[in-house]
Amino acid sequence: MATTVGAAPTALDEKARRTRDLLASFYNTDSAAAGATAASPARPSPTAATASPLESINSTSFNPDVYMDVLVQQSNLEALLQRHVKMAAEIKNLDTDLQMLVYENYNKFISATDTIKRMKTNIAGMETNMEQLLSKITSVQSRSDTVNTSLFNKRENIEKLHRTRNLLRKVQFIYDLPTRLNKCIKAEAYADAVRFFTGAKPIFEAYGDTSFQDCKKASEEAMDLVIQQLQAKLYSDSEPIEARAEAVVLLKQLNFPVDNLKSNLLEKLEDCLLNLQTEPTQASVGDISKTFRAYLIIFPDSESRLIELAHALFTNRYETVREALKERIPSTDLLAMLRGLWEDATAIDEVISEAALPAFSLETTRDIIKQHIATAFLHLQTEISDVLVTHSTSNEKLEESQLQTAMEKSKIKVSQGCIDLLQEFRHLIDGNTELLVKLKDLIIDWVQEGFQDFFQKLDGHFHLLSGRSTGFSQESSTVDFVQIDKVPTVLVLMLAQLCVFIEQTTIPKVTEDLADSFSGGGARSSEYGPPFVPGEICRLYRSSGEKFLQHYINIKTQKISKLLNKRFSTPVWLKHKEPREVNMFVDLLLLEFNGVVSEVKQILPGLIRRHRHSDSTGSTTSSRSNPMREDMLNRSNTNRSRSQFLENHLAKLFEQKMEIFTKLEYTQESVISTVLKLCLKSLQEIVRLQTFNRSGFQQIQLDMEFLKSSLKEFIDDEAAISFLLKEVNNAAHERCLDPIPLEAPILDKLINAKLAKIKEQSANM
Template identity: 60%
Template sequence: MAADDAPLDDKAKRMRDLLSSFYSTDQSSVTNSNAVSSKYATLDTINSPSFDPDHYMNLLVQKSNLETLLQRHVEMAAEIKNLDTDLQMLVYENYNKFISATETIKRMNSNIVGMETNMEQLLEKILSVQSRSDGVNTSLFEKREHIEKLHRTRNLLRKIQFIYDLPERLGKCIKSEAYTDAVKFYTGAMPIFKAYGDSSFQDCKKASEEAVSIIIKNLQGKLFSDSESIQVRAEAVMLLKQLDFPVDNLKDQLFEKLEQSLGDVQLHLDGKIGFSAKPDDSAKQELPNHIPAAHEVSTRELVEAVRAYRVIFPNSEQQLIRISHDLVIKHFESVDTHIKSQISSAQLLDLLKLVWADVLMMDEVLPEASVADVCLEAANHAVKQYITGAFSHLLQDISDSLMKIQINQKETVKEEHPLQAILEASKKAVIQGSMGVLLDFRQLLDDSLPLLNSLRDLVIDWVQEGFQAFFRTLYNRFLLLSGKNNPTSQDLVFHDSMQGDKTVAGLVLVLAQLSVFIDQNAIPRITEEIATSFSSGGVRGYESGPAFVPAEICRIYRSAAEKFLHLYINMKTQRVSVLLKKRFTTPNWIKHKEPREVHMFVDLFLQELEGVLSEVKQLLPEGPTRKHRRADSMSNGSTTSSRSNPLRDDRLLARSNTQKARSQLLETHLAKLFKQKMEIFTKVDATQDSVLTTIVKLCLKSLQEFVRLQTFNRSGFQQIQLDTQFLRNSIKDSVEDEAAVDFLLDEVIVAAVDRCMDPTPLEPAVLDRLVQVKLEKPKQQTSTSQ
């Protein structure tokens, strides 16, 4: 196949060379190139014009053997035959074209025959028409001149009549306030007045000038009248300028009026929304339709005035740009005022749409001002302020719900479960308020306003950053309410409203449970909503990290819940400790009289515990019941009552007799401490039993310390014994860790023994009788009241 294709390629190449040589326009260049190439001729250059046969034969004989020469002879013979055939075909094809061209020329010759005669006839007719037209023009020349002269005279008479009637026309225009027509009439007569005003039309000129002076005065009155619209003022300026009045002298006053007109547009914007301080969803305010229409009219008048001022004062572009920027700034000042009054997102959208419509109108007439860029920057600030304000209002709502505890305490408002009600109200304020602001912000993202579409990514970041900052600020507010934090600059107003109010312990317990709710319920739900609607499109870089970090917020409130729970326990314990300190520092224990009844401080102590139990029952779960009761193997420690411990009675009797007994008692007590190894203070759980038990333990520990600081006589020691026994019987069923409470009560007795000069205990019968009498008093008071 390769051998067959080669001859065909050579044939095609030769045909192209023949046609190229036949139609070539620059034979010299071809000749020169071939002359140069002939120097380096090879066996393949036989088709070139500068082919040298002798040189070719020498090369062929040198490079080929006999068999190759014979084969080359056969090939050349075939090529010659093919070339003859191709040449014959070219001749036939060109012959047919020559015949076709000859026939075409014959047809053209036959068609041209007779055309010259027709052209001569046409020329004769044209010359005849031209001669007749010249005759008509010559005969009508004089009449045409006369008619044109009469027409000019008629026009002149009309102008003269117009000049004579001009003062009267100007007077009618002044009466009808048609100042545009009056200016048109007067400017039309100005050329005649300039030419003949000092001679033929002197009186008419004087009367017209007097009328024009009145027109100028009236136009100036309209220009500076506050009752006239901006469009009317702009027309007055245009007319004064046509009358050659020096309006440039009024430029400053005119621009001052234009700036004052911004107040009219702003007034319509303020009247656009009649918002209340806190919009009520149940009674949504309907906006009257005439207010947006009136605002649009005012804005259009301002836009037309700007358009007119650009024509009147060509060099006033910078002033007009400043005025257009002031318009946007004043609009957003009004928007900021409404935002501070706690408006909804729908109302904010109404305001932004109104402002954007004004911006589009102003941008159309004054594109150099780039009003849209100024509007975008101002909207950036306004929307950010709206989002920040929404979080501030949410923070205030939650604070108000928590402050009801102190308000109720101050106003002595009694409710069945006040703490529970306030906790539920606070939970509702947190979760519903957060969902409400998210829904409100979602409306901003869903709206198709171009102004908000350009801020979409920023709004997403502001919302996430806002929630992060909101929960941090709410945590600081919790600390401020609990009295554990100094007020920051943003909390000064809130702190001033709290001055004079002591922190209520119940409020601290509410804060603890509210922190648990935020950690376990509020943050997961808010995180889910943010992931659904506010997670994409933010402009924060990856290196900055996410704007809202729920794990960090949960950690803060998880720690806060524990902190507030311990603070509540400390506040309650401190209150009881103050009561105990007063009890033990006031009387003279060395001269104490024989005990006749349980001391009043025990009742106050039990009342405080009842208050604690009432508060924790409202807010905390009961928790698992796990009483730590002592086994028989711990009989060397404390027992359920002081009189059921024979060893203690023996020790007390021995101590009252000899110093040796005192030493034995001390040794026995130390041995008990090392053998028992009882864990008194364990981790506090957020349950009723755990909190109450911890408070009881801390109070009894304080009681022990106060006892250590006093010196008792026998009666004082017996009073401590009686009070301790009554407490043991009263609180043993209320606490979670009964063993630890018994141990602490025993420690109080031991401390009293150590500080007593004659630690002789009460007789068991007397002790039981006094305790029983104390227990019977509440029953008697109850039956008496019934």
């Protein structure tokens, strides 16, 4: 029994030891240390002595007896059972993990075993083979020593013969060199010829004056021909730039002086660039880029000269564009040319960036576009002027509808011309190229400034066409008579109406389009203010229109006044005969006035109104119905003259004050009335400078009475005209020595006779 009990703890200890070894291998602990601990369990380690027995179960110095004693002392039965269950579970888990570890590495163990077996099999006969190899190497070495010993005496002779053979080959090459060079020349293999000659050159330098003198001379003659051929290829326009570059490289290898070639080639390149077309193809620009690149490679010190040539090339091409601007060209065509030049400059800039061609092109393009905008405005101004001058100088041959058409054409030319310009300029800012994006703000400012300057210059040109300076005063009525004769009066009237049209229609339309398509800008300094100020332009044309209208009235008035002055100065009024019909100056006055009416009706708006003012005012009192004047006819000449003079002065005192010159308006009625009033006022002043006898005074009376009835169809201010006619009659009365008027029946008879004559002439026409 005791034996059985003693054997059981021994088997248990063996199993526990094996388990600990497995755990030690699983946890990578030192097996030697574990074995030492197992062999001497009675010697506890310092760590075990200091550590708690319950915590040292996983250490190498674990003592199960101490562990059990401590566990029994510190735990009751229930705690021991729980510890047992927990430890059994841990042991089971460790066994499972160990089995998995062995299973996972089983294939590796089998593979390692098979490899070891194969190694043993393969190495079995290796020692025998190595011994055989060693014996063979020894045999080869002995035979090599035998050969070296037998050939040692002949080796020096063989090497000497080999050197001699190489020398003979070189000598043969030297003697065959002229023939080889000639073959290369015929085949145009100049690179091979240069290579052969440069290879033989050291021998010629050493022995060329003795043994190989003839060969050297023949070879040099052949190379002279090669040099000539290379120079010809270099200067040939048909050769590609790569072939020319190769020719220069070969000439350099022959130590040929290329400085002269460089200057000649650069001059040739300059001539070639100057002869380029205005719009070169992309291929030609590519050739230029290749040429510049090749020149930089061949002549590195020619960069400054190439930069000058590049600038000269683009300066010439941009100058061609400037010349084209003198004739008006569409913006699309201009942009196509500028875009091509920009792309060419960018391409060449990749080769010689030091030339700064893009910056040069940008600056030049800026000036060209600005010039294009200014030229477009100048052409529009010229076209407007041509339309005005062409139709106004031939207005006498035009019918009423044709002159109205001419006026409409002038308006259309101004309005549509501005719209067309805006459409043209819109192409300049709609492009998305790098060039236009950089200049967009400047272009917007230039367009706005251009319209401001255009309208100002157009106004100045209108003043020039009208024969007056811009400083002409509206109140001034003094115009040189020679100048009046040269200026078409209808042109002045058309300019006045055109100014109104520009102010009321064109400028608002241009302002609207500028706001839609040309807003922004801001490239110019803010101290100069906005580029386009429509309010300022409107005020300018409003003022100019008023001046032109006043100028037209002055021209017409002074022309008629000049005619009246001439007619009144010719006869001797003191010897005038009794009036028998209306004076000729009345017909001339009506003829000139009909011309004014015809022009005004074709240019200005509005119809002539037929207003009949009351004759109750003192200014419209008819001489034929005045009983005071009939009573005066029965008196003596002296009494009648004195009484008439007093009557006129008394009538002026009690007459209603009348406004003769009203504000001038852009209507037919206003212009016609103003011209007629000024003419009658001028006639009054002319009459005051004359002295009349009775017949002369009666002639003036007859003429004024006829004008009173004839002018009714032209004017709406009948009262003012009647007043002015009466003033003329009164002026003649004052300047008459015997102011006895015609009797009413005689006056009516003469007027009716004149009217009948006019009617008869109209019927015959």
